[in-house]
Amino acid sequence: MGRxxxxxxxxxxxGIAVTDPCQIIANSLTTVGPHEIMRFLSEYxxxxxxxxxxxxxxxxxxxxxxxxxxxxxxFLSGFRKRFPDMPVEMYDERFSSVLAHKALIDGGAKKKQxxxxxxxxxxxxxxxxxxxxxxxxxxxxxxxxxxxx
Numbered sequence: 001m002g003r004x005x006x007x008x009x010x011x012x013x014x015g016i017a018v019t020d021p022c023q024i025i026a027n028s029l030t031t032v033g034p035h036e037i038m039r040f041l042s043e044y045x046x047x048x049x050x051x052x053x054x055x056x057x058x059x060x061x062x063x064x065x066x067x068x069x070x071x072x073x074x075f076l077s078g079f080r081k082r083f084p085d086m087p088v089e090m091y092d093e094r095f096s097s098v099l100a101h102k103a104l105i106d107g108g109a110k111k112k113q114x115x116x117x118x119x120x121x122x123x124x125x126x127x128x129x130x131x132x133x134x135x136x137x138x139x140x141x142x143x144x145x146x147x148x149x
Contacts, residue, residue: 002049006129015121026129028122056093
């Protein structure tokens, strides 16, 4: 069994999180710039077995795509061309940044740490991945929380 890798795609930074090889725990990995993401993924995939990639799906409260989707579509197109055999899923990322800030506050992070957007983006990717894993576990137990994407 390989890892699941999650991407929180942003115009300035991309948060990346991965599971352990048994796909039990989600961990923050790093952040990279948009111009570095394909090289980073290529190197990571050559070192680690990854079963699938989950990309945060930016949606509005009314369930329509957010403006950030215009940046994600070209990334997904390039990703599919470069890694045609890697399964990719999109997963709702609403509130992941809010939850990341809350996690930092609850964890006792100082104001300066909470303002570090790279930390917030990496934690957001972790939250997306953890939520995705919980959704899959609930689906496998016959419980569906909301419609799949």
